[in-house]
Amino acid sequence: xxxxxxxxxxxxxxxxxxxxxxxxxxxxxxxxxxxxxxxxxxxxxxxxxxxxxxxxxxxxxxxxxxxxxxxxxxxxxxxxxxxxxxxxxxxxxxxxxxxxxxxxxxxxxxxxxxxxxxxxxxxxxxxxxxxxxxxxxxxxxxxxxxxxxxxxxxxxxxxxxxxxxxxxxxxxxxxxxxxxxxxxxxxxxxxxxxxxxxxxxxxxxxxxxxxxxxxxxxxxxxxxxxxxxxxxxxxxxxxxxxxxxxxxxxxxxxxxxxxxxxxxxxxxxxxxxxxxxxxxxxxxxxxxxxxxxxxxxxxxxxxxxxxxxxxxxx
Amino acid sequence: xxxxxxxxxxxxxxxxxxxxxxxxxxxxxxxxxxxxxxxxxxxxxxxxxxxxxxxxxxxxxxxxxxxxxxxxxxxxxxxxxxxxxxxxxxxxxxxxxxxxxxxxxxxxxxxxxxxxxxxxxxxxxxxxxxxxxxxxxxxxxxxxxxxxxxxxxxxxxxxxxxxxxxxxxxxxxxxxxxxxxxxxxxxxxxxxxxxxxxxxxxxxxxxxxxxxxxxxxxxx
Numbered sequence: 089x090x091x092x093x094x095x096x097x098x099x100x101x102x103x104x105x106x107x108x109x110x111x112x113x114x115x116x117x118x119x120x121x122x123x124x125x126x127x128x129x130x131x132x133x134x135x136x137x138x139x140x141x142x143x144x145x146x147x148x149x150x151x152x153x154x155x156x157x158x159x160x161x162x163x164x165x166x167x168x169x170x171x172x173x174x175x176x177x178x179x180x181x182x183x184x185x186x187x188x189x190x191x192x193x194x195x196x197x198x199x200x201x202x203x204x205x206x207x208x209x210x211x212x213x214x215x216x217x218x219x220x221x222x223x224x225x226x227x228x229x230x231x232x233x234x235x236x237x238x239x240x241x242x243x244x245x246x247x248x249x250x251x252x253x254x255x256x257x258x259x260x261x262x263x264x265x266x267x268x269x270x271x272x273x274x275x276x277x278x279x280x281x282x283x284x285x286x287x288x289x290x291x292x293x294x295x296x297x298x299x300x301x302x303x304x305x306x307x308x309x310x311x312x313x314x315x316x317x318x319x320x321x322x323x324x325x326x327x328x329x330x331x332x333x334x335x336x337x338x339x340x341x342x343x344x345x346x347x348x349x350x351x352x353x354x355x356x357x358x359x360x361x362x363x364x365x366x367x368x369x370x371x372x373x374x375x376x377x378x379x380x381x382x383x384x385x386x387x388x389x390x391x392x393x394x395x396x397x398x399x400x401x402x
Numbered sequence: 403x404x405x406x407x408x409x410x411x412x413x414x415x416x417x418x419x420x421x422x423x424x425x426x427x428x429x430x431x432x433x434x435x436x437x438x439x440x441x442x443x444x445x446x447x448x449x450x451x452x453x454x455x456x457x458x459x460x461x462x463x464x465x466x467x468x469x470x471x472x473x474x475x476x477x478x479x480x481x482x483x484x485x486x487x488x489x490x491x492x493x494x495x496x497x498x499x500x501x502x503x504x505x506x507x508x509x510x511x512x513x514x515x516x517x518x519x520x521x522x523x524x525x526x527x528x529x530x531x532x533x534x535x536x537x538x539x540x541x542x543x544x545x546x547x548x549x550x551x552x553x554x555x556x557x558x559x560x561x562x563x564x565x566x567x568x569x570x571x572x573x574x575x576x577x578x579x580x581x582x583x584x585x586x587x588x589x590x591x592x593x594x595x596x597x598x599x600x601x602x603x604x605x606x607x608x609x610x611x612x613x614x615x616x617x618x619x620x621x622x
Contacts, residue, residue, distance in 0.1 A: 251553075290451060294548065328447030333439035373566065380573050387577065391584045401504045 115160045120168040123178065129156040135180065158239040172237070194231040208312055215309065215316040234260050244314055244345055254300050254342070261301040288326070299342060303331070308340050315341065406603040407515050414477065415602055417468050422579075424464065427457040429576045436569065458542050465535060480518045481528045491521040503588065513604055523585075526578065534574045541568035 127133035131153055134145045159165065170177065174189050198209035216222055221229040234240075243253040265282060286292040304325040306315035330337045339347060410418075431453040434444035444450065472478030494510045499522070502510070511520040519527060541564045544551050552560040589595040590605060598604045 249553075290448065327440060328451070329438040329440055329442065329444075332435065332447055333442070334437070335439060376566070376570070380577075383577060384580070387580055391580075394584075397504055401506075 115157065116165075117156070117160055118166065118168060120170075121156075121159075124169045125154060125156050125159075128152055128154045154238050162237075162239050162241045164237060194235075194237075211309070211312055212314075212316050215307075215312065219306075219316060219318040220320045221318050233264070250342065250346070251297065254296075254298060257300045257302065258296060265301075299331070299338065303338060303341050306341075308337065310340065313345055405606045407606040408602055409513070409515065409518060409604040410599060410602040411475070412602065413467075413471055413475075415599060417464060417471065418599055420464050421461070421468070424457045424461045425575060425579060427453055428461065428572070429579070431457070432569075432572050432576075455546065458546075462539050462543070465539065468531070481524065481532065483524055483528060488521070492525070495520050495522040499585075499588075514606060526581075530575060530578045534571045534578075537567055538571040538575065541565075541571065 127135075128148065131148055131150075132145055133148050134143055136142075137144050172192055174186055176183060176186055195209065195213055199213075216231070221227060221233070241256075243256045262282070283292055286295070289295045302315055302318070305318055305321075307317040307319055307323075308315050309317075325331075325337065336343075431445060431450040434450040435447065435454065438444050438447050438450070445453070472481070491511070498507065498510050509520065511517060513520075544564050545568060548561060551564050554560060586595045586599075587593075589598075594605060
């Protein structure tokens with residue numbers, strides 16, 4: 089529970105608000121997966137060795153451990169393990185040559201234009217191919233590097249609180265770019281101290297909590313909800329007004345889905361009237377702007393007329 | 403016959419001009435941020451933010467001096483609105499500004515040792531200094547530390563409400579400043595009031611002093 093202050097419109101009472109506890113999502117498991125998860129859902133697995141007539145316990149290699157809670161919340165939660173993996177995995181012990189099985193690529197399923205065409209997987213794939221993740225020399229990055237097929241869940245196109253979206257999406261980038269993870273192993277190029285690299289931002293931590301890395305590090309396309317063309321660091325957006333302005337970049341990235349939904353549900357006018365505050369200095373309400381400009385114009389008009397009469401009557 | 407009345411002690415003058423300078427910086431940087439954009443001819447955003455933050459912090463300190471100074475020196479009584487006969491006095495002043503001044507009538511509530519503000523000034527100053535300025539300070543400090551702002555309350559986005567309140571407060575003070583600058587030219591000469599706020603002395607014009615109608619209206 090956090091105690092925070094809120095300034096109310098007219099009377100300015102400082103009230104106390106209790107942050108509601110995150111609701112626990114309902115998890116439905118797929119019984120077809122119980123057999124696999126009985127080993128791969130744990131850090132230790134046991135099996136009966138008929139030769140030695142003994143129960144053997146081994147530690148599961150960490151990359152083969154599937155967090156069943158995460159799995160049953162991810163985008164592919166309804167899948168059976170053998171929808172992607174060979175059905176021969178249902179036999180124990182697993183054959184060693186199964187390790188060489190050709191895994192399906194994301195586009196094997198997602199390239200189908202019949203499969204949720206609005207999601208633009210073809211464009212995503214094309215944009216990824218242009219990104220620094222794909223074009224970098226000796227790149228070993230693919231869709232799964234960021235979108236773990238056993239845990240990735242979509243957040244942007246959902247009712248999630250935007251802060252959760254930001255935290256979740258940034259955690260994907262940080263998995264490699266925090267300087268402690270895969271990036272060093274893959275490229276031997278430590279990217280440590282991310283905060284130091286972003287010291288030019290006023291309050292970098294606040295920025296990290298309020299916006300995703302991709303807000304500044306991608307090339308935006310209007311026909312995509314989440315940009316996938318990650319640009320080299322030299323091309324990152326470093327102009328404050330790109331976000332802190334009336335036509336904020338955030339409207340085309342982080343807030344895009346919510347604004348689209350609002351337009352569809354309440355019409356274009358509602359977005360103009362209620363224009364949300366996206367970031368400090370983003371010119372939140374066109375109506376208030378208009379009223380203020382009219383008031384200033386009237387005041388100037390009044391002053392000019394009053395002065396002229398004063399001069400004339402002198 | 404006229405004389406000089408010492409109306410504005412040094413602390414009020416220093417506070418007034420510091421306040422004026424800071425408000426100008428805040429208005430310019432505030433407008434610049436409000437209408438910021440990649441192609442907008444505004445001050446570079448990060449510079450505008452620093453200008454706004456530093457000036458806002460100093461303005462808060464200046465306001466504390468004003469608030470305490472008013473309590474200690476008794477200057478605060480000028481801001482106490484007398485509700486008896488309030489409407490009549492207001493209309494008298496509005497009539498003067500809109501018609502009387504062109505007919506060369508005398509101001510109904512001339513400035514003097516006993517009364518620094520006419521009724522319209524008194525209400526405006528009180529609302530600006532004791533309502534809108536605190537609104538700006540509270541919301542401004544909240545925006546400096548946005549983590550303390552509640553995310554949502556009764557369906558209202560806390561950050562949005564705080565931001566809009568700050569902008570509305572800032573606009574009202576800017577609007578006041580515009581009117582204030584003009585009305586300050588309405589002394590015996592256009593620069594009379596400006597000079598008074600520099601020297602501290604106000605020309606006490608005999609024909610204004612002790613205006614019988616004003617005195618009567620004051621006590622109604």
